[in-house]
Amino acid sequence: MNTAANTEFAPAETDSPETIAKQRETFLRSDTIRPVLDAVPDIIMVLNDKRQLVLGNHPLQKIARKSAEELTGLRPGEILGCIHALKSQSGCGTTPFCRYCGAAKAILSSLHGNKELQECRILRQEGSSKEALDLRVSATPFTAGGYDFSVFHITDISHEKRREVLERIFFHDILNSAGSIQGIMQVLGEQTSEDNQELAKMAEKQCRTTVEQIQAQKDIMAAEKKDLQVHPEQLQADTFLTNIKRVYSEHLAAEGKEIRILPAEENTLFVTDPKLLSRVLENMLKNALEASATGQTVTMGTKEENKG
16 A cells, blocks of 8 residues: 555545455456446446546546556546646645546545535646546445445536537627617617608617527526526516517517406516516417417406415
8 A cells, every 4th residue: 555645635545456456356246347337438437445446437448548457546637647647646636736626526525425426627638739628527435345435427528618618609799799789770760860760760679679589598598507597676567567568569470469468456566587577478478479360369467376
């Protein structure tokens, strides 16, 4: 056993090759373990309590470009080529940078009996080039043959992170462009002749609608990723519905149809995010108008039920 204590974060001690061989034999006694691990497309490592590899699957060997025997006894950062692990004499988990590594934190937590899910970024050295990996990692505690292990699962989410960055840039740029066009149309509407003012108002309205639709799509994507920020405030139901009606009374789908608001029994107040509720009700109203024939009426209303 290496008893070196040179570490800035996780314990530096390692087990001897003989001890790791015994731990590895614990798993290899079963003929089903290896095929099951190799069948998983993501990287899976079985780590001992010193965070050393006891058993890994085929995707791990593929990314490391080494055999199972060559990888046995190494730690995750050493296997993946983490630049910080390669520069430290005590190895993966012992540098100051490891304090902020999701992989190191997940593994240590699992060795204390907790199942842990984290994200981490590894700057990987491969030959003369460097590669940034964005990873989602999970570590699950496991005991076998009298030894404590961590089953360490890695999913490469680099493509997800790249897409998120591109989406942020896209929405930022297109909202800026559409907002600028909207501002220009407002100025033109104020300066144009009376004959063209109606057209200018229509163009400005379409710009405003486009901005709202882009923002709605941005919010939908944020909601799907559970990143949506909600801003609730108190609203008056009749006033809120009247504003929705005003927006859609001039919509093409409302041509030849009536939008009616049922009178409320009392001045109903409620708390919600007005932007999000507006999008929901506007879509409902638009669907109702499109499903109605000329001369028909679409009715909106509110009623209080079970204090909601």
